[in-house]
Amino acid sequence: MKLAIVGAGSVRYALQLLGDLAKIEELSKKGPVVSLMDISEERLEATEVLARRYMEELEVPVKIEATTSLEAALEGADYVINTALAYPRPEGGDGFAAYEKVVEVSEKHGYYRGIDAQEFNFVSTYTYLFCSYYDLTLALNVARTMEKYAPEGWILQTGNPVFEITQILTRESPVKAVGFCHGHGGVHEVCEQLGLPYEEVDWQVAGVNHGIWLNRFRHNGQDAYPLLDRWMEEKGSSWESRSPWDVQMSPAVMDMYRFYGMLPIGDTCRNGSWKYNYDLATKKRWYGKFGGIDNEVERPRFHDQLREGKRKMLELASEVASDPTIRLTERWPRLFSRDRLSGEQQILFIQALECGTPRRLVLNIPNRGVIEGIPDDVVVEIPARVDGEGLHPERIEPDLTPRIKKMYLWPRILRMEWALEAYRSRDIRVFEEILVRDPRTRSFEQVQAVLRDIWALPFHEELRQNFPMGGTT
Amino acid sequence: MKLAIVGAGSVRYALQLLGDLAKIEELSKKGPVVSLMDISEERLEATEVLARRYMEELEVPVKIEATTSLEAALEGADYVINTALAYPRPEGGDGFAAYEKVVEVSEKHGYYRGIDAQEFNFVSTYTYLFCSYYDLTLALNVARTMEKYAPEGWILQTGNPVFEITQILTRESPVKAVGFCHGHGGVHEVCEQLGLPYEEVDWQVAGVNHGIWLNRFRHNGQDAYPLLDRWMEEKGSSWESRSPWDVQMSPAVMDMYRFYGMLPIGDTCRNGSWKYNYDLATKKRWYGKFGGIDNEVERPRFHDQLREGKRKMLELASEVASDPTIRLTERWPRLFSRDRLSGEQQILFIQALECGTPRRLVLNIPNRGVIEGIPDDVVVEIPARVDGEGLHPERIEPDLTPRIKKMYLWPRILRMEWALEAYRSRDIRVFEEILVRDPRTRSFEQVQAVLRDIWALPFHEELRQNFPMGGTT
Numbered sequence: 001m002k003l004a005i006v007g008a009g010s011v012r013y014a015l016q017l018l019g020d021l022a023k024i025e026e027l028s029k030k031g032p033v034v035s036l037m038d039i040s041e042e043r044l045e046a047t048e049v050l051a052r053r054y055m056e057e058l059e060v061p062v063k064i065e066a067t068t069s070l071e072a073a074l075e076g077a078d079y080v081i082n083t084a085l086a087y088p089r090p091e092g093g094d095g096f097a098a099y100e101k102v103v104e105v106s107e108k109h110g111y112y113r114g115i116d117a118q119e120f121n122f123v124s125t126y127t128y129l130f131c132s133y134y135d136l137t138l139a140l141n142v143a144r145t146m147e148k149y150a151p152e153g154w155i156l157q158t159g160n161p162v163f164e165i166t167q168i169l170t171r172e173s174p175v176k177a178v179g180f181c182h183g184h185g186g187v188h189e190v191c192e193q194l195g196l197p198y199e200e201v202d203w204q205v206a207g208v209n210h211g212i213w214l215n216r217f218r219h220n221g222q223d224a225y226p227l228l229d230r231w232m233e234e235k236g237s238s239w240e241s242r243s244p245w246d247v248q249m250s251p252a253v254m255d256m257y258r259f260y261g262m263l264p265i266g267d268t269c270r271n272g273s274w275k276y277n278y279d280l281a282t283k284k285r286w287y288g289k290f291g292g293i294d295n296e297v298e299r300p301r302f303h304d305q306l307r308e309g310k311r312k313m314l315e316l317a318s319e320v321a322s323d324p325t326i327r328l329t330e331r332w333p334r335l336f337s338r339d340r341l342s343g344e345q346q347i348l349f350i351q352a353l354e355c356g357t358p359r360r361l362v363l364n365i366p367n368r369g370v371i372e373g374i375p376d377d378v379v380v381e382i383p384a385r386v387d388g389e390g391l392h393p394e395r396i397e398p399d400l401t402p403r404i405k406k407m408y409l410w411p412r413i414l415r416m417e418w419a420l421e422a423y424r425s426r427d428i429r430v431f432e433e434i435l436v437r438d439p440r441t442r443s444f445e446q447v448q449a450v451l452r453d454i455w456a457l458p459f460h461e462e463l464r465q466n467f468p469m470g471g472t473t
Numbered sequence: 474m475k476l477a478i479v480g481a482g483s484v485r486y487a488l489q490l491l492g493d494l495a496k497i498e499e500l501s502k503k504g505p506v507v508s509l510m511d512i513s514e515e516r517l518e519a520t521e522v523l524a525r526r527y528m529e530e531l532e533v534p535v536k537i538e539a540t541t542s543l544e545a546a547l548e549g550a551d552y553v554i555n556t557a558l559a560y561p562r563p564e565g566g567d568g569f570a571a572y573e574k575v576v577e578v579s580e581k582h583g584y585y586r587g588i589d590a591q592e593f594n595f596v597s598t599y600t601y602l603f604c605s606y607y608d609l610t611l612a613l614n615v616a617r618t619m620e621k622y623a624p625e626g627w628i629l630q631t632g633n634p635v636f637e638i639t640q641i642l643t644r645e646s647p648v649k650a651v652g653f654c655h656g657h658g659g660v661h662e663v664c665e666q667l668g669l670p671y672e673e674v675d676w677q678v679a680g681v682n683h684g685i686w687l688n689r690f691r692h693n694g695q696d697a698y699p700l701l702d703r704w705m706e707e708k709g710s711s712w713e714s715r716s717p718w719d720v721q722m723s724p725a726v727m728d729m730y731r732f733y734g735m736l737p738i739g740d741t742c743r744n745g746s747w748k749y750n751y752d753l754a755t756k757k758r759w760y761g762k763f764g765g766i767d768n769e770v771e772r773p774r775f776h777d778q779l780r781e782g783k784r785k786m787l788e789l790a791s792e793v794a795s796d797p798t799i800r801l802t803e804r805w806p807r808l809f810s811r812d813r814l815s816g817e818q819q820i821l822f823i824q825a826l827e828c829g830t831p832r833r834l835v836l837n838i839p840n841r842g843v844i845e846g847i848p849d850d851v852v853v854e855i856p857a858r859v860d861g862e863g864l865h866p867e868r869i870e871p872d873l874t875p876r877i878k879k880m881y882l883w884p885r886i887l888r889m890e891w892a893l894e895a896y897r898s899r900d901i902r903v904f905e906e907i908l909v910r911d912p913r914t915r916s917f918e919q920v921q922a923v924l925r926d927i928w929a930l931p932f933h934e935e936l937r938q939n940f941p942m943g944g945t946t
Binding site for chain 1: 592732748751755808822846848873876879880883884887890891894898902903905906909910911912913914915916917
């Protein structure tokens with residue numbers, strides 16, 4: 001079995017996936033080949049060094065390869081986990097620097113948190129608007145390469161925007177593609193807050209990526225939503241956020257629950273409407289004292305943490321490369337755990353298909369009648385049993401509320417369609433029209449000005465070539 | 474055959490319908506009964522007096538009845554034309570006065586042309602947002618009354634919003650309902666401007682009410698769109714609007730054509746996005762020197778014209794009542810024509826069903842597969858052949874562009890769904906959430922403030938009762 005990880009220069013995330021693979025014995029004992037791929041040699045090498053040492057320490061027969069060639073990585077692969085972020089880097093900066101620059105330019109024109117922070121998409125370091133051009137192009141490139149070198153393999157799409165990318169892959173390529181996200185993990189937090197043992201809860205979520213809702217929530221054969229109602233009454237007002245990411249039980253989320261009739265889960269909590277997001281003060285009122293992670297204070301701080309983490313990993317790799325006595329699992333047992341799985345689903349998915357061990361996973365796949373009223377070909381996020389025979393989506397019971405479908409899912413689905421229409425047509429007027437409909441827009445001149453200044457950023461050369469200005473009258 | 478006209482106090486519109494009925498001999502010779510119904514005795518009496526004299530002069534065996542009782546008007550009716558506007562009147566004012574007051578309050582809170590003037594709905598004397606509460610309630614009342622007194626009859630829905638009302642009727646009542654609009658008449662203007670004889674043109678329109686697009690436009694077996702392209706090049710820049718209503722060939726419409734790939738027709742031209750509608754200067758740039766009819770100068774002027782017209786009709790009726798020698802067809806031959814049909818479709822529809830004379834009409838009926846990608850139960854506006862057997866929708870060929878469906882029709886359909894969700898749930902939070910998504914909204918406090926002030930208007934008592942404030946947290 002060959003697994004390729006595209007974007008393995010993430011270092012930490014790739015090592016998590018590898019750790020899962022090593023710790024699931026029925027998979028690792030098959031002696032799988034893992035091909036690490038990235039365009040950055042430096043970061044790829046760091047992952048490779050740490051991966052080899054980690055696998056040695058776990059004493060598993062996992063073979064590590066590393067390459068900067070997409071073709072070499074994908075050739076004959078049974079599974080390709082695409083974690084790459086394709087957004088270009090500005091001179092001397094990283095992908096976050098590019099994003100921060102775009103936000104800065106956007107805010108100068110009145111677009112708080114950037115033009116990509118939009119209704120139902122405040123998860124805003126990646127985008128469904130113009131930036132997704134790069135991610136869609138990369139993912140399609142992966143798919144085209146697989147059509148040639150690994151036509152029977154699976155793409156496990158992990159890099160964001162998962163919704164848009166999985167959608168374009170399933171529409172444009174015959175290669176099997178499934179989108180992955182861990183957002184449904186929010187159910188754990190709900191159970192914990194309500195004092196319900198997670199294992200005893202009968203739950204189901206459904207929707208689209210970063211837009212999923214707890215349609216089923218039962219305990220001991222009883223509807224458990226009344227417990228949430230009681231929690232809101234008794235404890236809701238004294239809830240406080242413990243970290244910028246801790247928003248699952250926030251006032252915004254309880255407000256969404258009261259309006260939509262079901263609880264939003266995971267990243268969905270960050271994707272309400274502008275009601276919760278006009279500015280930092282509004283965000284703090286609705287998401288707790290940090291105002292969530294999607295704001296001008298916490299987001300840059302998080303980027304710095306990630307940069308610092310990446311720097312440390314590169315240092316560590318360099319140390320490990322020159323000192324064969326370092327034991328990763330002893331010095332950093334959290335990061336290089338011997339037994340704990342990461343909580344990510346990709347390796348469990350592979351285990352289920354390869355070994356036939358059934359797994360219940362939450363996956364992004366074409367709807368095909370599972371959620372009533374959503375077109376068959378639209379990619380939805382739903383629970384499915386995966387086993388040696390393939391994917392078996394669960395029946396969604398009870399159905400999502402009409403309000404969730406008509407006022408949340410459909411508008412979000414349309415934004416996906418608009419992004420794909422922009423991508424397909426290479427027509428900058430689609431972006432203009434999307435921004436005309438944005439609550440932050442005051443005039444068409446504002447739309448033209450913000451796009452002009454974003455297009456002019458030095459690292460957007462490919463964007464300028466693909467979406468020429470002046471398509472309007 | 475019995476025809477009821479609900480809202481016959483419109484006077485002029487009711488007389489137009491009656492004129493059509495009288496002039497189509499195969500219908501009028503059957504001796505139909507026309508029941509004029511309105512809640513205003515004064516205006517109803519005016520219509521009745523003028524209708525009787527008009528029918529006398531045309532020497533047709535059409536029997537005129539008048540009643541303020543909905544039950545009496547509808548009992549045993551084969552056809553009910555619902556033209557009523559149900560919006561309440563402020564003390565001492567008319568329906569326009571109420572509308573103008575709401576616009577005034579809205580504009581004070583930053584909602585130019587009123588909170589109901591929204592994306593794809595600038596046709597703004599009627600509404601799909603909160604005001605449609607009254608129109609939906611009246612139309613459902615008509616349907617419920619027919620279920621009891623005329624279960625086999627047809628509702629010919631004419632009062633706006635035609636889309637929302639026809640939609641709720643077809644979803645909520647077993648009574649047969651069809652929506653009527655004359656907006657497709659814009660095809661005449663297109664043909665005239667391009668120098669094409671209308672009768673020689675093979676055209677088709679499709680979409681939703683006030684959102685229809687010229688999907689087929691052929692002349693002599695050839696695509697006629699290149700003629701429009703040439704017109705734009707040669708004459709587009711010298712086009713000027715001859716009246717506030719004359720916008721079919723305006724720059725906004727040509728811009729929509731270039732973006733969406735097909736030409737919007739009729740009232741659709743008034744329903745672009747905010748790009749063309751931010752303020753009067755923007756409207757003038759896109760719609761010609763009057764800035765169209767949907768603005769702060771032309772709309773009140775139009776209301777005054779309508780008021781003056783209504784006043785004159787009431788005077789005329791009073792004169793006619795006291796002078797049996799007045800010949801309407803001689804003194805006002807345009808208004809009381811002997812031979813010219815009005816251009817409205819309702820009586821042609823009745824003729825086709827009653828007499829079997831086939832008619833090609835553009836009707837609002839459930840989609841049922843006609844436009845691909847639009848749900849079966851959504852009411853669309855499409856051409857259909859009507860004859861003694863019933864309605865036969867035309868096959869839409871060529872299909873509407875994906876951009877029209879995804880970026881225009883679907884967003885408009887969702888706004889219909891939101892209006893119906895508000896109506897169904899009687900939940901003011903739905904209005905709040907609609908306004909949160911409005912490009913004119915800057916904060917949730919603004920939303921709450923504008924609704925509070927609109928709700929507080931004296932003539933909105935029923936609205937206040939049905940949508941209690943304070944549903945939010």
